[in-house]
Amino acid sequence: MSDPAIRVRGLAKTYQVPVRGAGLREALRSLVRRETRPVEAVRSIDFDVAPGEVVGFLGPNGAGKTTSLKMLSGLLHPSGGEARVLGYEPFRRDNDFLRRITLVMGQRNQLVWDIPVIDSFDRNRAIYELPAERYRRALDELTELLELGDLLPKPVRNLSLGERMKCEVAVSLLHAPDVLFLDEPTIGLDVTMQRRIREFLREHNRRTGASILLTSHYMADIEALCPRVVVIHHGRILFDGPRADLVARFSxxxxxxxxxxxxxxxxxxxxxxxxxxxxxxxxxxxxxxxxxxxxxxxxxxxxxxxxxxDPSIEDVIDRVFQDAAAPEASPSESSG
Amino acid sequence: MRGPIRLGALYRALLRISLLDQIQYRVSGAIWMIGAILEPLVFLVVWGTVAENQGGSVAGYEAGDFAAYYISMLVVNHLTFSWIMHTFQYRVQYGDLAYELLRPVHPIHNDVCANLAYKTIMLVILVPAVALLVIGFDPRFHWVAWSLATFLPALALAFATRFLIEWSLALASFWTTRILALNQLYFMFLMFLSGRIAPMDVFPGWLQSLAMALPFYWIIAFPVDLLLGRAAPAEAVRGLMVLSVWALVAALLLRMVWARASRRFTAVGA
Missing domain, CATH: 3.30.70 (Alpha-Beta Plaits)
Structure with missing residues (x-):
């Protein structure tokens, strides 16, 4: 059996968040003694992702999804545990590691705003040192699959959100990464554009065999792309297994x-x-x-x-989160 | 370590993109440039007037000398300045830096290219502005061949040192979101001690010593002095050596602060 593309053991992240009471007295006190409160965003999670596997990473806002993705892509240093992606420790951000992964954040922009899309692509060609032939092939393929032909000469600022997202995805894949971290890649898009991106990702996964770890609030994304789901809530994994089993188990x-x-x-x-x-x-x-x-x-x-x-996966997920939230609202918690 | 050929290819591509990008901002860039021209112009007029009112000269500078000084200062300041301290905090705050950290090249390379692109494009304004100032203020240049020959290496070292220092200071954004106060403090020192307000000869001895003990004199006023032929050969050689040391110190400072800053970034997130 081949090594997993992503291996996570006991991975944890605790943020130290500054806290201060209201009022002038508290403000002055905080000048002398700065107080912080630990917030456990991710609490010792374990999972593997096999090469070529597409896994949906689900959870409500604040569950720890983005923190996990940032740790796995190397943007955040874990507070505990271990993560290996393609055999690398992500937080070291080895150049060889960075050449083999990509992170797409649906609400962020990495294209250069005021120049044509094709020039941002060219910048990535230089940054990733892609040989001309390989770049041309990747560009042709992405242009065909995502129908980018008309968009490439346009300045990014003139694109619609959906058009921009297609270009964001494409520029992130030019270097043919082996692992894709996709954080809400279809957020804010209309239904047609969501489907277009989904179809593309499925086709890209089929053609390249890249592993994909995807977070989304749209269950349609998960149903279309992810045979396996990992459900995270309050930094803990509630479920890890085939999507069909999630429905069977929680409904x-x-x-x-x-x-x-x-x-x-x-x-x-x-x-x-x-x-x-x-x-x-x-x-x-x-x-x-x-x-x-x-x-x-x-x-x-x-x-x-x-x-x-069977109930929709959306209903099931909603129930999972509600069940998981119930103990949090116990009298001991709320009175403490 | 990147090979020079690979780095050259990267810089060619990044410079091309930066030029395209800067062309898009040509109007706002031009307005910034006009501000950059007005600053030495004001000092030139003020000091020229003071010299005339004081019987023709101040600290050995006559009106024509002040004109030559501030025209040279305009050129050197344009070619060595950076805007990184003004913009870095927004890259941290809005998450743009996150993408930069995920690329297999250090973010400073793109910043260098953006800076060089702006300077190149703004030559369209700088060159006629200098020509107009020369016509309008009758500067007295005392060009010396060997001094001019040392100007270019001094300018390159001054640019590198100033860029590295300001990039390192900009990294304070990783620790605080309010770095305007720090910026203000730095720019105050830079204004006084780099000769932008007045030539060093106008200042008292102790202030000249302070300016020379710090990098400020070397990164702006020193190349100006070389351009004006005001440094003796031994001073020029010594100055180049001092600048080389400052460039090295700045590079080491950046390396050290960057390592800590990116560790802090990955601890806190953005």
Whole structure:
């Protein structure tokens, strides 16, 4: 078995955040004694990513996703544990390591704002010392896959957000990195552009075999790209495994969509009525009760159509975070 | 260590991009340049007037000498200045530096190229401005061949030293987001001790000694003195040696501060 592209063991990051009470007295006191409070952004996480694997890194805001990505790309020094990416310790930022990775941050810009896109590409060609032939090949391929032809001669400031993001992704991949860290690469984009970026990433992964660690708040990104997900919350990993298992493990309900002939029929006795539109009722039913409830509905009602669905991954994730948050709001915590 | 050929290729590409970028900012660049021309122009007029009111000269400088001094000062200051201390904190604050840290080249290379690109483009304004000042103020240059020959190496060393010092000081942005006060302090010293307000000969002895004990005189006023032929051969050689030492000290300072600053950055994040 080949070595993992990314290997993380006990990785932790604690920030020292300055704290100060309100008022003049506290302000003066802080001049003499500066107080800080440790904030554990990431608390001892473990996972591996195999070469060529695409892994979704999920978690709510402040869960530790971006901190983890920054540690793995070399922007942050871990407070504890170990991270290896392609065999390198990222925080050393070895030039050989930097040539083999890339980090795309959806809300940040690395293209030069006022000059044509192609000139920013050329800058990266020089920085990564790409031979002319290799650069030309990479540029042609990225131009074709992302349909950049018309965008390359335009100044970055004249691009729409979606166009700019396509160019950001392309410039980050010119040097053909083996590992891609993508932090919210589709944030703020319209649905069409999100799909375009997704399709491109899937195709890029298929063609190059690069490993991808992706964070996104859009579950569609995760469903389209990531057979495996790692769920992180309050700096801890809550789940690591196949995406399908996440739904199976955390969903306790199924959704029943029932169409009956009588538009006035009340099906709330069979489960939690989530929605009703004429003769169509949407019910939430405990997973283990689903067969029995389904039989009863079919026996009792004149059913035109009935479908049983797993909840969306979005609902499941929401539930995971809510469950994980519940102990945090315990009386001992809130009173302390 | 990068080979000179690889570094040359990198600089060619970065310079080309920087030139394109600076051309986009030509109007604001030109306005900055006009400000840079006005500063020595004001001092030139003031000191020229003072000289005339004091019977023709101040500390051996007549009006024509002051004109030559400030025209030379304009050229040297333009060719050695950097804006890095004004902008670095924003790169840290807004996260641009994060991308720079993930590239396999030190961020200073791009800054050097951006600086050289600006200076090159602004020659379009500088050269006619100098010509107009020469016509308007009748400067008295005493050019000496050997002194002029030492000017270029001194200018290159002065640029390198000033750039490295200001890049190192800009790194204070890693420790505090409010570096304007530090910048102000530095620019005060630079203004007084580099000869930009007045030639060193006008200052009392102790202030001249202080200016020469620090890098300020050497990174601006010394190349000006060489251009004006005001340094004796031994002083010129000594000056080049002093500047070389300062360049080395500045390089070591940058190396040391950068190592700590990037460690701090990776501890705190941005």
């Amino acid at each position: 306790t309900d199924k959704t029943l969509i029932v169409d009956v002939a009588d538009p006035e029929a009340d099906l709330s006795a069979y489960g939690t009525l989530v929605a009703k539109d004429g003769g169509r009722s949407t019910l939430r039913v405990a997973k283990q009760d689903t067969p029995e409830v389904t039989s009863r509905i079919l026996a009792d009602q004149s059913v035109l159509d009935l479908t049983v669905e």
